[in-house]
Amino acid sequence: MDLILFLKDRLEFAKYFYSNASEPFSKILAAIENEDPPFAPEYDESGEPAYLQEWQDAKTGLESVGLTALSMVASSLQLFLNDWVNLRHERRRDEKYKRKHAKGWFQAYRKIFEDIGLDMEGCPSNLDLIEQAVLARNRGQHPEVLTMLQTTHSKSDLEKYPSPYFVSEADQKVISFDDGEFSWWLSPNVYVDEIKLEAVIAEVEKLCEWLEAEC
Numbered sequence: 001m002d003l004i005l006f007l008k009d010r011l012e013f014a015k016y017f018y019s020n021a022s023e024p025f026s027k028i029l030a031a032i033e034n035e036d037p038p039f040a041p042e043y044d045e046s047g048e049p050a051y052l053q054e055w056q057d058a059k060t061g062l063e064s065v066g067l068t069a070l071s072m073v074a075s076s077l078q079l080f081l082n083d084w085v086n087l088r089h090e091r092r093r094d095e096k097y098k099r100k101h102a103k104g105w106f107q108a109y110r111k112i113f114e115d116i117g118l119d120m121e122g123c124p125s126n127l128d129l130i131e132q133a134v135l136a137r138n139r140g141q142h143p144e145v146l147t148m149l150q151t152t153h154s155k156s157d158l159e160k161y162p163s164p165y166f167v168s169e170a171d172q173k174v175i176s177f178d179d180g181e182f183s184w185w186l187s188p189n190v191y192v193d194e195i196k197l198e199a200v201i202a203e204v205e206k207l208c209e210w211l212e213a214e215c
Contacts, residue, residue, distance in 0.1 A: 001087060007080045007208055011201045014072035018197055021065045028058035060149050066192030067140035067151060070166075073197070074137040077130070077204050081109045084208070088215040089116055106134045118214060125207035129165055132157075133200045136166045136190045152187040165199075166190050 032039045032055045041050040049055070085097055089112075097115065101108035110127070113120055120127070135157045143151060153164055162184075171188035 001083070003080055003083055003087070004208060004212055007076055008205065010076040010079075011073060011204065014069045014076070015194075015198065015201065017072065018065060018069040018192075018194060021068070022062055022194070025058045025062040025065065029055065029062065032058070063150065063189060063191060064140075066197065067137070067190060069197055070133055070192045070200070071137045071140060073201055073204060074134050077134075077208070078105060080208050084211055084215070085109070085112055088212075104134060104138070106131050118211075123207060123210050125210060126203045127207070128161070129200055129203050130207065132161055132165050133204075135161075136164075136192070139190055151190045153190055155187065158184060158187065164188070166192055166196060168193075 028039075030036075032051045035041055035050075039051050039054070044050065082099065085099075090096055097112045099105060099108050101111060110120070136153070139154060139157070140151050153167070158164065167188045168191040171191065
């Protein structure tokens with residue numbers, strides 16, 4: 001079975017989904033910020049920015065599209081790794097490997113790589129970035145707070161990756177330094193745009209192509 005072919009089909013769809021699903025939210029945000037109709041400002045004595053709720057809803061919608069696309073990427077990788085272990089190793093060796101780990105399924109597969117003797121130092125992929133994608137996906141799939149729609153990075157994830165990749169430029173500015181190390185006043189939102197999505201897709205493809213070449 002050509003696992004890479006099926007993987008790339010799924011990853012291409014994730015990019016297609018993001019591009020098309022994000023467009024209406026991006027247009028609303030741009031229209032409000034540029035004061036274009038139907039979001040031309042009207043006289044208001046409240047002092048609040050015009051169309052604040054509409055802007056917040058569109059921003060949350062855009063973040064949700066990014067999280068959904070990232071979930072597609074993470075699930076595609078998980079499916080690939082499951083089939084790769086099964087077809088390339090378990091069937092050949094008549095052995096069963098565990099897909100669960102206390103630190104998550106990606107760490108379970110890294111343990112499998114170690115067990116079958118793969119030298120991950122030779123892997124051209126950024127495994128830390130892939131793990132950040134998996135952690136961010138988990139946050140989106142398992143919200144913890146009823147009272148907010150936004151998805152934030154967990155404290156434990158920020159401790160492991162104090163300078164997370166999946167944050168907006170605005171949130172990147174809300175950083176303080178303590179003895180030269182990053183610290184956050186508030187947990188930043190998980191943010192995935194087209195550039196970040198394509199970056200992690202490229203790393204997933206590198207990993208999977210390398211695994212196929214090594215098996």
